[in-house]
Amino acid sequence: MPVEEESAPAKMSPPSRFGDKAFEWLTLAMALFVIVLIFLLGWQLARGSSLAIQKFGFRFLTTSTWDPVAEEFGALPFVYGTLVSSLIALIIAVPLSIATAVYLTELAPLWMRQPIVSLIEMLAAIPSVILGLWGIFVMIPWLRDYPFPLLKKLFGWTPFFTGPIYGTSMLAGGIIIAIMILPIVTSVSREILRSVPNLQREAAYALGATRWEVTRIAVLSYARKGLFGAVILGLGRAVGETMAVTMVIGNTPQIAASLFKPGYTLASVIANEFTEATTDIYLQALFEIGLVLFGVTIAVNLLAQLLLRTLTTTSTTRAVQ
Amino acid sequence: MHPTRKDKHQWRKFKSALVSFGTFAAAVLVITPLGLVFFYLLVNGASSVNWDFFTQLPKPVGSPGGGMVNAIFGSLELLALGSVMGIPIGVLGGVYLAEYGTARANSMLRFIADVLNGVPSITWGVVVYGLVVLPFKGFSAYAGGLALGLIMIPLILRTTEEVILLVPNGYREASLALGIARWKTIVHVVMKTASRGIITGILLALARIGGETAPLLFTAFGNRFWNHDLSQPIAALPLQIFTYAISPYDDWHRQAWAGALVLVIGIFCINVLVRVLTRERSRTTA
Numbered sequence: 371m372p373v374e375e376e377s378a379p380a381k382m383s384p385p386s387r388f389g390d391k392a393f394e395w396l397t398l399a400m401a402l403f404v405i406v407l408i409f410l411l412g413w414q415l416a417r418g419s420s421l422a423i424q425k426f427g428f429r430f431l432t433t434s435t436w437d438p439v440a441e442e443f444g445a446l447p448f449v450y451g452t453l454v455s456s457l458i459a460l461i462i463a464v465p466l467s468i469a470t471a472v473y474l475t476e477l478a479p480l481w482m483r484q485p486i487v488s489l490i491e492m493l494a495a496i497p498s499v500i501l502g503l504w505g506i507f508v509m510i511p512w513l514r515d516y517p518f519p520l521l522k523k524l525f526g527w528t529p530f531f532t533g534p535i536y537g538t539s540m541l542a543g544g545i546i547i548a549i550m551i552l553p554i555v556t557s558v559s560r561e562i563l564r565s566v567p568n569l570q571r572e573a574a575y576a577l578g579a580t581r582w583e584v585t586r587i588a589v590l591s592y593a594r595k596g597l598f599g600a601v602i603l604g605l606g607r608a609v610g611e612t613m614a615v616t617m618v619i620g621n622t623p624q625i626a627a628s629l630f631k632p633g634y635t636l637a638s639v640i641a642n643e644f645t646e647a648t649t650d651i652y653l654q655a656l657f658e659i660g661l662v663l664f665g666v667t668i669a670v671n672l673l674a675q676l677l678l679r680t681l682t683t684t685s686t687t688r689a690v691q
Numbered sequence: 692m693h694p695t696r697k698d699k700h701q702w703r704k705f706k707s708a709l710v711s712f713g714t715f716a717a718a719v720l721v722i723t724p725l726g727l728v729f730f731y732l733l734v735n736g737a738s739s740v741n742w743d744f745f746t747q748l749p750k751p752v753g754s755p756g757g758g759m760v761n762a763i764f765g766s767l768e769l770l771a772l773g774s775v776m777g778i779p780i781g782v783l784g785g786v787y788l789a790e791y792g793t794a795r796a797n798s799m800l801r802f803i804a805d806v807l808n809g810v811p812s813i814t815w816g817v818v819v820y821g822l823v824v825l826p827f828k829g830f831s832a833y834a835g836g837l838a839l840g841l842i843m844i845p846l847i848l849r850t851t852e853e854v855i856l857l858v859p860n861g862y863r864e865a866s867l868a869l870g871i872a873r874w875k876t877i878v879h880v881v882m883k884t885a886s887r888g889i890i891t892g893i894l895l896a897l898a899r900i901g902g903e904t905a906p907l908l909f910t911a912f913g914n915r916f917w918n919h920d921l922s923q924p925i926a927a928l929p930l931q932i933f934t935y936a937i938s939p940y941d942d943w944h945r946q947a948w949a950g951a952l953v954l955v956i957g958i959f960c961i962n963v964l965v966r967v968l969t970r971e972r973s974r975t976t977a
Binding site for chain 2: 386389390392393394396397398400401402403404405407408410411414415417418465466467469470472473474477478486488489490491492493495496497498499500501502503504506507508549552553556580581582583585603606607609610611612613617637640641644645656657660663664667668670671672674675679
């Protein structure tokens with residue numbers, strides 16, 4: 371809580387105000403830097419891709435020719451790859467994360483909670499590139515030998531699990547993104563569940579509910595909106611995940627129904643081709659992909675922060691009442 | 692026939708136990724990747740972490756051995772450059788949010804900082820490429836450090852703000868009552884009290900950017916040799932791991948595992964330090 375200027379004794383002549391003013395302005399300038407940063411990002415990306423935007427227009431997002439030699443650029447396969455891999459990641463990560471958060475806040479014995487939380491924080495600290503290294507040499511061979519053939523046998527009749535199995539694939543990319551976003555979705559969901567007032571739980575227990583019924587009726591339904599915010603936040607991270615995905619997704623710009631086929635994401639194409647971009651328009655196209663990625667993550671994060679923010683404010687005011 | 696109340700009760704208790712077990716299994720699954728990554732890092736990396744690794748430059752393809760000493764020092768230099776930019780701006784910005792400003796303006800700044808924290812790290816690399824690498828016609832350590840520093844700002848800003856808000860108001864009032872200027876109160880009393888927390892936030896930010904690869908790909912670019920000129924491309928541990936991991940050579944793969952093991956140990960050391968710092972703090976306040 372800031373201290374009001376007026377609360378200082380008025381009669382005593384205070385020391386020079388200059389230091390105070392200077393310090394306040396200095397810190398203000400530093401705080402305003404975040405606004406500068408967000409405009410800098412948008413401006414630089416838009417400036418770097420202006421020619422490409424003029425040349426390709428909306429067609430950039432709806433065509434799928436990516437041909438640096440012919441200078442024809444369409445980003446649809448990358449948009450598709452980002453969407454599909456993020457979707458796979460959410461399908462895997464969201465149930466696991468929310469179940470873990472429920473376990474940690476409602477069901478686990480007290481002595482087990484902190485150790486598990488610490489381990490999840492450690493998982494979050496593993497750099498993307500190291501997870502990618504592990505993905506290439508451990509996860510991909512294992513997926514290729516065991517789960518993928520099984521999936522093909524069980525679900526081969528659907529279009530999603532057909533064709534040859536290489537290992538590097540859209541599905542592998544989705545799985546590695548899922549591992550990357552598990553910690554953040556879990557810890558945000560846990561915060562949300564912890565912010566549910568205990569009165570809610572006590573009321574349900576008083577009605578004779580079992581532990582699970584308390585969780586379902588009193589906690590989960592109350593925290594629904596916040597949990598949705600946690601999921602959207604995870605989506606934002608999934609869309610921007612770069613290194614680990616680049617290393618396991620196969621980096622082939624194609625739109626294929628089968629998840630065993632390699633794919634490509636917006637972030638990966640920047641990582642792979644940026645230093646190889648020899649012509650101006652090629653570089654411009656990659657800047658435009660950066661702009662698309664920036665726009666999508668800003669929108670997703672705004673939504674997530676709004677969902678999370680409204681929840682915390684209402685829950686704290688209710689707790690005070 | 693209707694089930695009796697007792698049957699129903701049994702069934703409800705059973706369901707509750709079932710869910711407890713299911714969520715426990717989910718928790719185990721969530722931490723499984725951590726164990727697997729650690730296990731394989733030790734198995735594949737430990738044998739290649741030796742004296743040479745910390746003292747030798749990378750060897751050309753074909754000749755075995757060599758190390759990553761230039762990448763280790765390069766990473767440290769990049770972290771230092773990033774800190775020069777990120778720490779003062781982040782900390783002082785956090786001070787503003789906690790000590791000055793109107794509630795509405797601050798909540799907007801906080802909001803923007805949170806959104807910035809969600810911007811993919813590769814985006815920062817692209818932007819710094821456009822800002823620095825293109826105009827100055829070359830990859831450089833400065834560009835890499837700038838990219839890392841920009842990522843640090845919103846991270847440190849938020850943690851600093853949070854720990855400064857924890858300082859009891861009585862401290863401020865006591866200092867102001869002694870006639871000490873407000874800015875001196877903030878620097879010598881408030882920030883000093885919160886210093887452990889501020890350092891914790893800085894360490895966490897360093898652990899986070901120490902493993903960043905994407906923003907360095909086209910700013911610091913990487914280098915196979917020693918580089919003492921900061922306006923030239925510089926090696927970094929995560930970049931070296933990436934290059935070696937996607938190469939077709941077995942020897943480089945071994946080096947990549949060794950580099951990954953060293954990087955993870957470095958990052959975990961920082962995290963342990965953070966845990967020690969926060970634990971002592973909670974003990975003293977309790």
